[in-house]
Amino acid sequence: MTDRSQQARVGGRVFAWTLLCVGALVMLLPLAWMMCVSLLSPEKAGAAITAGNLLEVFPWDPQWQNYAQALREMGSEEWQGFRDALANSVVVTTLVCAATVLSSSLVGYAMARIPFRGRRTTFLVMLGTMMLPGQVTMIPLFLLFRWLGWVDTLLPLIVPAFFGSAFFVFMYRQFIAQIPEALLEAARIDGMGHLAIWWRVVLPLCQPVTATCAVFTFIWTWNDFLAPLVYLHSDSQNTLAVALNSFRNQYGGLRNVHLLMAASVVTMIPCILLFIAAQKHFVEGLTRGSVKG
């Protein structure tokens, strides 16, 4: 009986591992393809994207100089295009991350802990905005930012983040609602107002949600293509995601696929590093509240 149950357990584990390995392979395949193509010569890369044989894609003779060339040729000026795009991406992503964390947690705190008339309705309306597709608001927002004279500046990408994100406000609110009331009351007796309670007690306790919020916001903002494409027009204002587009010709065809792939790999590095660094908090944040603590 014990042997049989042990066999069943081993069998189950083998099945689960096999399934996970296949899943991981499916996820990693495009990444591996991208890295392989980034190391091919221009001719081979051109042939590889139409080839059905994976062996042809493997870089038997890796062309490491592709990476330097890709960064040099990004944008219209040598090196300058990459430097501008990198700086813009870093500025936008950093500010958007900080702004989203601060504003979402502040609104989440208010929604969870400050009783005011219409709190529930406000919260529901805010959640309702999550159901609205981004395309619906794109044109009105563009008109608004044009009226403000912000088109072709980084402001349309950064400023909205200071007004919070409905999804993260929701996450913060749920988390903050679980913080024991006595802790906040102790802080009140210790002489703190709402802002100080939020900054000195609530925000440090929200670490898992903050990690989740920061990682997601970083990845979304770093990889965002549409908003920069809509609002930024000059080369010097481009972010990395838009600058990658300089490797395509005006008809949408690929000019130098090996360079595009090399630049794409470089662009991905910060996201991967951040995910690895914040993984522990991040996973905790995602599973928070799923079991009774």
Place this chain on the structure above:
Amino acid sequence: MATVTLSSVGKIYEGGVRAVRGVSMSIADGEFVVLVGPSGCGKSTTLRMIAGLEDISEGTISIGDRVVNEVEPADRNIAMVFQNYALYPHLTVKQNLAFGLDRRRRYPSRLRAMFDGDYGRRRLEESSQLDARIAEAARMLGIDGLLRRMPRELSGGQRQRVAVGRAIVRNPAAFLFDEPLSNLDARLRQDMRTELRLLHRRLKSTMIYVTHDQEEAMSLADRIVVMKDGVVQQLGTPGELFRTPANAFVAGFIGTPAMNLIRGRVGASGGAFKWSGGKHSLSPGAGAAADRDALMGVRPERVSIEPGDEGTLETVEVYGETADLVARIGDQRVVARIQTQELRALREGEGVSARFADGHAHLFDAQSGEAIAHGV
């Protein structure tokens, strides 16, 4: 240190629910007062109104000479110890102890610093004073070895000490305790109770303490306030409450095991109490209760249960030195507490009778529950 005075204090929640009504009391400087009562009696709400964590719907609360109804909790100069400790989990024990003081110190200092070249020296001075106060409180509570630890690394008892320490370092006008020992196990609770009593003796501060445990109240308090349904039932020393309870509720609530409250009728002359188990002679003081339905209260220590035919012995509960005999006589339950060595060969289910010691009964009005006579 200060007096705390409540005048006709009431609390009405949204929706008209009245949690506290007409609470008036004056707590002297340095007094240890315990609010006790069953769940939902309004004791915690009263404490929270004193702390400023609940708005006061009616009446006034004064700390010292100042009416504090509209004063923010931080400005009432009180410290509160919560049931679940409420330690900041992201700060070390030392930072937890310093938190309230730090808030009080830093902001005026920074403001001053804009105009004051002496800021650095003052800050250092303040810092060393702060450290000294923390060290003193930590030593007093025996937590000086834990200052660098995080709250999650402490046991329940240690956390409670830190919570008390956080209150002590602030040197408040009054300490408020909201069921601070209820999360501890029985043994630790006993130890902490003793320590709190010693702490009060050493600090000589005004302390207001909430608990649902009457034993805790009896052992800690200079005076006890018994509450029920938001109303004060009786305010007095533990001895007064035990010997002369104001009504049947207080009589039943104070004392372990609870006082027997037996339904019956006092005879026309007031000389005897008739109940389903027979007749009990009353002393002359019972005249006021003559010829009326009443509840007779007798402490279990003053009851003896003997073999007989008036009822049956339901259970025998032995607690080491003492034992409780629970008998059903007619439709009423009678509990007797005896020394275990006096436990005769009484078996559960056997026929018994109950007898009450002369001159130790309390009489309460059957309808209102108000006390009519004590020690009759």
